[in-house]
Amino acid sequence: MRKGVSTESYKGVRDFYPEDKFIQNYIFNVWKGSLESFGYEQYDASILELTDLYKNKTSQEIVNEQTYTFKDRGDRDVTLRPEMTPTIARMIAARKRELQFPLRWFSIPNLFRYERPQKGRLREHWQLNADLFGLEGLEADLEMIQIAYTILKNFGLNDDQFEIRINNRKLLNKTFKDLGLNEIESHELSRLLDKKAKLSEEDFNFKIKELIGKEIKLNIQPDETIIALKDKLALRGITNVVFVPEMTRGFDYYTSTIFEVFDTNPENNRSLFGGGRYDDLLDIFDAEKVPAVGFGMGDVMLRETLATYDLLPKFISNTDLMLCPLNDAFYNVAADWAGHFREEGLNVAVDYSGKKIGDQIKKADKRNIPYVLCIGQDEADKDKVTLKELSTGKEKKMARKKVSSFILKERFGN
Amino acid sequence: MRKGVSTESYKGVRDFYPEDKFIQNYIFNVWKGSLESFGYEQYDASILELTDLYKNKTSQEIVNEQTYTFKDRGDRDVTLRPEMTPTIARMIAARKRELQFPLRWFSIPNLFRYERPQKGRLREHWQLNADLFGLEGLEADLEMIQIAYTILKNFGLNDDQFEIRINNRKLLNKTFKDLGLNEIESHELSRLLDKKAKLSEEDFNFKIKELIGKEIKLNIQPDETIIALKDKLALRGITNVVFVPEMTRGFDYYTSTIFEVFDTNPENNRSLFGGGRYDDLLDIFDAEKVPAVGFGMGDVMLRETLATYDLLPKFISNTDLMLCPLNDAFYNVAADWAGHFREEGLNVAVDYSGKKIGDQIKKADKRNIPYVLCIGQDEADKDKVTLKELSTGKEKKMARKKVSSFILKERFGN
Numbered sequence: 001m002r003k004g005v006s007t008e009s010y011k012g013v014r015d016f017y018p019e020d021k022f023i024q025n026y027i028f029n030v031w032k033g034s035l036e037s038f039g040y041e042q043y044d045a046s047i048l049e050l051t052d053l054y055k056n057k058t059s060q061e062i063v064n065e066q067t068y069t070f071k072d073r074g075d076r077d078v079t080l081r082p083e084m085t086p087t088i089a090r091m092i093a094a095r096k097r098e099l100q101f102p103l104r105w106f107s108i109p110n111l112f113r114y115e116r117p118q119k120g121r122l123r124e125h126w127q128l129n130a131d132l133f134g135l136e137g138l139e140a141d142l143e144m145i146q147i148a149y150t151i152l153k154n155f156g157l158n159d160d161q162f163e164i165r166i167n168n169r170k171l172l173n174k175t176f177k178d179l180g181l182n183e184i185e186s187h188e189l190s191r192l193l194d195k196k197a198k199l200s201e202e203d204f205n206f207k208i209k210e211l212i213g214k215e216i217k218l219n220i221q222p223d224e225t226i227i228a229l230k231d232k233l234a235l236r237g238i239t240n241v242v243f244v245p246e247m248t249r250g251f252d253y254y255t256s257t258i259f260e261v262f263d264t265n266p267e268n269n270r271s272l273f274g275g276g277r278y279d280d281l282l283d284i285f286d287a288e289k290v291p292a293v294g295f296g297m298g299d300v301m302l303r304e305t306l307a308t309y310d311l312l313p314k315f316i317s318n319t320d321l322m323l324c325p326l327n328d329a330f331y332n333v334a335a336d337w338a339g340h341f342r343e344e345g346l347n348v349a350v351d352y353s354g355k356k357i358g359d360q361i362k363k364a365d366k367r368n369i370p371y372v373l374c375i376g377q378d379e380a381d382k383d384k385v386t387l388k389e390l391s392t393g394k395e396k397k398m399a400r401k402k403v404s405s406f407i408l409k410e411r412f413g414n
Numbered sequence: 415m416r417k418g419v420s421t422e423s424y425k426g427v428r429d430f431y432p433e434d435k436f437i438q439n440y441i442f443n444v445w446k447g448s449l450e451s452f453g454y455e456q457y458d459a460s461i462l463e464l465t466d467l468y469k470n471k472t473s474q475e476i477v478n479e480q481t482y483t484f485k486d487r488g489d490r491d492v493t494l495r496p497e498m499t500p501t502i503a504r505m506i507a508a509r510k511r512e513l514q515f516p517l518r519w520f521s522i523p524n525l526f527r528y529e530r531p532q533k534g535r536l537r538e539h540w541q542l543n544a545d546l547f548g549l550e551g552l553e554a555d556l557e558m559i560q561i562a563y564t565i566l567k568n569f570g571l572n573d574d575q576f577e578i579r580i581n582n583r584k585l586l587n588k589t590f591k592d593l594g595l596n597e598i599e600s601h602e603l604s605r606l607l608d609k610k611a612k613l614s615e616e617d618f619n620f621k622i623k624e625l626i627g628k629e630i631k632l633n634i635q636p637d638e639t640i641i642a643l644k645d646k647l648a649l650r651g652i653t654n655v656v657f658v659p660e661m662t663r664g665f666d667y668y669t670s671t672i673f674e675v676f677d678t679n680p681e682n683n684r685s686l687f688g689g690g691r692y693d694d695l696l697d698i699f700d701a702e703k704v705p706a707v708g709f710g711m712g713d714v715m716l717r718e719t720l721a722t723y724d725l726l727p728k729f730i731s732n733t734d735l736m737l738c739p740l741n742d743a744f745y746n747v748a749a750d751w752a753g754h755f756r757e758e759g760l761n762v763a764v765d766y767s768g769k770k771i772g773d774q775i776k777k778a779d780k781r782n783i784p785y786v787l788c789i790g791q792d793e794a795d796k797d798k799v800t801l802k803e804l805s806t807g808k809e810k811k812m813a814r815k816k817v818s819s820f821i822l823k824e825r826f827g828n
Contacts (some may be wrong), residue, residue, distance in 0.1 A: 235749075342451045
């Protein structure tokens with residue numbers, strides 16, 4: 001046997017100990033509950049995709065530099081998915097005739113990017129993907145922004161802790177056309193606008209001049225669609241919405257409405273996530289157009305944001321009760337009682353360590369288990385127990401049959 | 415743009431359309447609920463591990479032939495985890511001093527093996543891993559087998575549809591020693607025993623003679639531990655247990671109790687999953703011993719088994735209600751009502767297709783949504799609605815405020 005193998009995880013990925021998984025499950029459950037409340041259904045796929053799926057972008061950057069791509073033993077090029085959209089596009093193109101449009105679908109995939117790990121960006125992260133397929137028009141865009149808003153509210157954020165920035169690619173494209181730019185120049189200007197917040201006004205203007213050959217003052221006014229979108233969002237109680245004409249979103253596939261959610265915390269002012277409409281999604285499969293609008297929300301950034309606003313839940317054990325037998329003569333009684341409690345809906349562990357009762361109770365407390373119940377001759381004979389609540393130290397005598405309903409009522413109110 | 419990209423998934427992995435994800439979620443939920451009822455906590459990790467973690471087995475086979483292993487762009491050897499045990503061993507070794515033993519932990523990871531896809535074995539599958547760390551003795555083994563049994567019962571299987579085969583590696587080792595075999599011969603005989611069911615008696619005896627140089631009649635009797643384990647399982651109501659002395663389980667790390675669950679269906683007679691005790695787990699990290707017992711249960715095999723016994727649930731939409739506005743003049747009313755219904759606990763979608771009401775209702779029915787509610791001028795004015803149940807066609811008039819409680823009671827009885 002070789003010895004001394006490292007206990008560290010691979011760089012840029014995370015181990016989830018129970019306290020971490022508790023937080024991850026909380027995030028996933030809020031995502032799932034929010035999406036299902038809007039009538040969305042969950043789908044999923046493998047992380048392994050043929051590399052071909054990612055080779056069709058205007059930019060080759062993703063496949064060449066930032067993905068985990070390798071040859072399998074059958075000499076096929078395989079990629080660990082860096083995003084979910086090509087996968088869902090593939091799945092929809094494959095069953096386009098059978099599926100009942102419009103589709104409201106969501107997924108919580110893990111995604112992989114080979115880049116230097118940094119705050120908010122890891123090599124593996126999980127991302128909620130929500131999409132509405134087969135519906136043109138503003139109502140779908142509106143619903144998608146409403147869902148993004150509802151999720152943040154469900155996590156406990158207030159309207160003044162984030163803002164929703166909206167824009168429209170068509171408006172940008174019209175501006176480029178009015179300026180007389182060709183496709184390549186438009187693309188370059190689009191990239192430049194994306195970086196505007198990171199540049200000084202001087203630098204920005206200099207780069208514009210460099211790009212188009214003259215100084216211009218961009219003065220883009222909201223069009224009818226933007227105004228209608230803002231009005232309708234307000235009607236649904238969503239008023240923390242701002243029109244940001246220079247926002248382009250990185251991906252090339254957006255075709256009209258785009259939006260981005262910003263953290264307004266001055267110490268953490270940044271884009272949290274975003275999405276938009278992308279109607280040309282199925283082009284690469286030679287399939288007919290399907291209108292689509294969607295967004296993605298990553299777990300790393302979200303968790304950091306919730307932490308800055310102190311909105312992450314405290315770890316509580318899913319185990320309701322620890323049974324502490326006085327010694328091994330009571331193991332069978334404990335196992336029998338545990339079986340009955342489980343049937344009544346409790347999560348119950350039995351301490352088989354053989355340690356003293358006091359030590360058993362201490363250990364249960366350290367594990368954040370809320371209740372313990374000790375079993376000796378008296379309890380076994382009389383079927384009467386003393387239930388101890390560890391957070392308060394309070395003890396309560398009751399018939400064994402009352403234990404489950406008592407705990408369920410105390411913990412969950414039913 | 416390149417055209418004509420294939421819509422097929424990578425070979426040997428699965429796409430999960432909503433109907434498939436529904437089944438997968440069902441399986442995951444039963445696993446999670448069963449494990450939590452025994453006081454187990456969920457953990458998780460990345461699928462990416464340094465290849466080093468798998469290089470310490472006696473057999474080099476796994477790393478060389480059956481894993482997805484590649485060099486990352488930093489020239490590190492990376493492997494997509496083929497099993498979860500090395501990962502959990504790594505995590506425990508890394509925090510051995512802080513963790514509160516015994517640990518009751520479970521996880522539902524996806525695992526990867528590069529092999530020819532066949533019935534019941536894919537290149538990616540999900541596997542429940544349940545482990546109890548830090549507890550020696552029979553009670554832990556017993557609990558693990560009881561959990562395996564409880565899970566199958568929770569999926570609806572009867573005692574006569576499966577049997578639990580038990581054995582003990584120590585008993586095998588003693589037999590090998592009594593036969594005067596050295597370590598290599600013991601290992602060979604162990605492999606041969608593992609294949610016994612697939613060989614004719616003649617072939618088996620011939621191979622034994624070839625291996626040990628003489629004909630022997632193996633006649634292994636259960637020892638005290640096996641007998642005690644069977645008795646205690648019977649005390650907990652688990653009687654479909656058989657002692658199978660030639661069962662060895664493939665992995666080298668088992669050190670005493672081993673068990674395997676067999677499907678007793680004559681047309682599907684095969685091992686479903688198994689586990690056992692493996693106390694030398696942390697050796698490779700130079701860490702002190704931690705007694706451990708656990709098992710793994712794969713989703714592919716389980717799903718096939720549940721299908722043969724007709725135990726898979728029928729697909730039902732998580733969406734409770736579809737709102738069907740007469741035309742776009744009622745979109746705002748529909749969105750407003752949907753918001754209220756969601757706050758009251760319903761999952762609600764709104765049909766913005768602009769199609770005729772009859773078509774909207776048909777579509778909701780095809781999507782397995784149980785209720786629809788149409789919104790026209792009358793409904794908007796009077797705040798009174800007609801709720802239609804699609805499975806029966808029954809209609810019921812009620813105040814809009816009664817809708818949520820009515821549907822929740824009908825669907826979930828509360």
